[in-house]
Amino acid sequence: MASKSLYVGNLSYSTSESALRELFAEYAATEVRLIGDKGFGFVDVPEEKAADAIAALNGREVDGRALTVNEARPRSERGGGGRRFGGGHSGGGRRW
Numbered sequence: 001m002a003s004k005s006l007y008v009g010n011l012s013y014s015t016s017e018s019a020l021r022e023l024f025a026e027y028a029a030t031e032v033r034l035i036g037d038k039g040f041g042f043v044d045v046p047e048e049k050a051a052d053a054i055a056a057l058n059g060r061e062v063d064g065r066a067l068t069v070n071e072a073r074p075r076s077e078r079g080g081g082g083r084r085f086g087g088g089h090s091g092g093g094r095r096w
Contacts, residue, residue: 003030004050005072009040012063017041023062027053042072 008020011034020041021032027049034041045053050071058069 002047003044004047006043006045006050006053007040007068007070007072008043008057009068010065011039011041011067012065013037013039015063019062023057024053026056 006024011020015034017032017034020034020043021029024032024043024045027045029043029045031044032041033043043053054069054071057067060067060069
């Protein structure tokens with residue numbers, strides 16, 4: 001049976017994995033992962049139950065916060081778009 005990973009955001013920092021598992025129990029959650037103290041996590045549910053879980057739980061208030069629940073997307077590659085100093089000119093420092 002294929003599963004889908006759902007993103008669950010805007011969680012209270014006091015929300016536990018067991019509370020999240022209980023919230024998604026009706027949708028047969030197979031794995032629950034909280035991401036540190038970031039206020040979000042991921043819940044894996046069977047593919048055929050994912051749309052129902054999103055419809056029922058997106059916007060639901062839990063611990064005083066309206067949850068964001070949607071299909072998790074793969075993490076995009078982070079570009080190295082930052083500024084670099086010292087490349088290509090002598091001195092190696094900032095150019096003013």
